[in-house]
Amino acid sequence: MARVYYTTPIYYVNDKPHIGHAYTSLATDVLARWKRLEGHEVFFLTGTDEHGQKVERAAQEAGMAPQAFTDQVSQSFRLLAERMGYSNDDFIRTTEPRHRQACQALWEELVRRDEIYLGHYEGWYAVRDEAFYGPDELTERDGVKYAPSGAPVAWVKEPSYFFRLSKWQDWLLRFYEENPGFIAPASRRNEVISFVKSGLQDLSISRTSFTWGIPVPGDPAHVMYVWLDALTNYITAAGYPDPQAPRWGFWPADVHFVGKDIVRFHAIYWPAFLAAAGLAPPRRVFAHGWWTIEGQKMSKSLGNAIDPLKLIEEYGLDPLRYFLLREVPFGNDGDFSRAALIGRVNGELADTLGNLANRTLSLIQRNCEGRLPAPAEGAPGDAELLAGIAALPGAVAAHLEAQEFHLALEAIMAQARGANGYITVQQPWALRKTDPARMAVVLRHLHSALRVFATVLQPFMPGTMAGMLEQLGVPEQARGLAALAAPLPEGTPLPPPAPLFRKIEEAPAPKGAA
Template sequence: MAKPRTYLTTPIYYVNDKPHIGHAYTSLATDVLARFRRLDGHEVFFLTGTDEHGQKVEKAAKDAGEDPQAFTDRVSQAFRDLTVTMGFSNDDFIRTTEPRHKAACVALWKVLAERGEIYLGDYEGWYAVRDEAFYGPDELTERDGVRYAPTGAPVEWVKEPSYFFRLSKWLPELLRRYDLPEGHPERIDIEPESRRNEVRAFVAQGLREFGEGSPKLDLSVSRTSFTWGVKVPGDEKHVMYVWVDALTNYITAAGYPDTSNPRWAFWPADVHFVGKDIVRFHTIYWPAMLLAAGLPAAKRVFAHGWWTNEGQKISKSLGNVIDPVTLVEEYGLDPVRYFLLREVPFGQDGDFSRKALINRLNGELADALGNLANRTLSLIQRNCEGKLPAEGDAAVGGALLAGVQALPGQVRDRLDRQEFHLALEAIMASVRDANGYITQEAPWALKKTDPVRMAAVLRHLHTALRCQATLLQPFMPETMSALLDQLAVPAEARDIAALEAPLPGGTPLPPPAPLFRKIETKAA
């Protein structure tokens, strides 16, 4: 029976500056889940891209002395290059300046207008150019006569003609969907729970304060104060507000408005991965617009936390922005990928430190996994003529084999909940069990006393390593490909289902080679 399709997205990244660790982190989580789902037999569509319209981009291009299109072409390429540097397996890279996207935005706008979900009015309020968002007076702070948004961006009072989306009409329906039980086809799932509570409280408070259907809850969806954006059909003095434009990318890439496009079968998205700063846009505005257009809303939005750098908030002014390309050059791609999802529970804020990265690389990767592989494969080379022993007595494997058999299900369950650190902990617990097993069984000594048991022990260790390497492929694709080569696992037998088909005894194994380069640290 075919497994359901999976559609996973990153946010599209704003092109007013070059990529940093936060961009790499969101895309990495999406990539790992996409790779795992493919290993698990799902057809997957993984989307990332860049958000290239709006006042902020227009201003950044002007400051750089460039035409907005030339500016976005250059900066967008840096994000595309990051997907290569980080080994991401995205199936598409969308840019909001592409003709297909502009066509999708116009089509969605027309549907909303025809359904009476958009109307013309005037908007005034406190607006932050940096955030491209309006804020209520109760959200602002004032210093030295300047008002600031909660994000720290300065705000100014703006009044201009604007089209509005009847968001207020859909808020009760959103609350209903937030509260549906897990597994219900109409549920809008928001994770982690703290973000779900935040969004739900925000919507409920708005309804209590202004009442259902109040225009005060409606969403301004166009601008006349700048021109760099998608023109509103029938009124080209207006451009679409960046959030209408940007959010539509998820259905653009799925083929909208052509619902006969094979990609449309992937919609609705299974998970939108986002940073916690944009969770409201994805869990309130976006599903409301989709429902108003008669389209299904995405099933799940997961908002991750932010990184600090050695205990400090990351900012350009402090000069402590973490460049993922530099990290990869310094420590290697796979250790960086592993560390970012191992160190901090996904959804919580976390602190980046080079010491912690080095400890994970040296301890868990080199000493635990790398040493296990080297010991096992070296013993097979020396004691079994470099050939995989035949399957031996399962009882000799005991608890180790039982744990290995349960491991794919444990990892699947944890990744289904985006608990990346727990999935890795389950795999590393299996690695620790295998290291304990090899020490306890001492196959180097068994060669003289019980060669049959020695062969069984080495075979069970190979089985454990094969399972661990298979499940670690989404996290460390290059290194685990090398390990599976050393284990002589054929390219066509590296998915999860193939773990049920043992390799034949007598399979020649190549000589082992180190998997990880330890980082030498200076003594204190």
């Protein structure tokens, strides 16, 4: 089995978390949980990005010192991770001593390799994005210039250290060509390649106009550019600069999950920084899309950002986890709609999966003395069901490897719908009188199908599927993927079934409601 390393972006602490933050980390969590089910050793990292001018300003507006402000907001992201049920192995903060040490070590290595030089910077800078932009990228309205993100920019002139990014342009283009899966989805890959081909300038990587950051080694009048600082978190947590650190064997990361607005930093700057320091780049950067809310763009002015903790209280944790990855192809933009969430919960979780489990387990309770029937060979009428459930773990694995979360869930639901069709055709309630031996076979096959569904759904809905596996009589040590090859013994006692999902009867909230 392999070592696997997945990361979320580290979240910027200038505001409280919203549904977009929950979404990115959820995808990372599901993939990490799946790899653990496969038997791999997994390292899953999340955390908070706490330096930079934007955080310094947000702290001033809150009337707080930057460290106290970041302590408070970082805790809200830690709470989100706990409440969303993420299985992260570490939570990193860029204000930690270990991170300062790693950043300064990386800086010194880049200096040693002559990848950094001192100059001065003049150009357009967006505080909101913590990013520099060329004049050809800007638009102007009412005398104010704006970045492509919509953030206002200001002209900045100050001394600055530069990273020789232009030197790495050809190397990056070769790297993208040799590693076609490095950037996903394809639309983001094309965007990055086009940007690099248009010409890279050396990158300003220090600032002197504010102090909330990691001091540049040997020149504390400068603090490191927030993106050099932030990106380094991925190797900080792996133990850099100590090659003997226990986690260093996880590097390079298998997937960095990021929002599409920060793909440039992860797919251009980060591999260039690493290559320049003699380190391996990550294997993949996957940039997902943005959520709108009931058809409207999420924004402070509209006040429509959704607090995921309130959604958990309203609909339950596992239904929310399921919906977020079921509704929209990962990588595309999507709309968060309460009506859509209710439709998925009622139609797929309650009616399709929950009802199948309840019918099957109730029939076993009533007709088999609450004990699992013996394993049985499939008759011709069973072939489609048995073939489908046998192939399902492999199909789910292939979709998750490609970060196709919605297709993995559709594959599971397709088999669950098939199992509902099977129980309707076979009518085990009628077979009790006409052919009790055949009834036992049918119920055993349905139990086997439910065990597969519950096993492969564990990463998506860990709490509910633990309950389902309990009802199915599957012991904790037999809930991995490999254990599916070993049938449960005949006569395994099954507890009385209880509903796994509640149907939501309430009407969706008014449009634009938070």
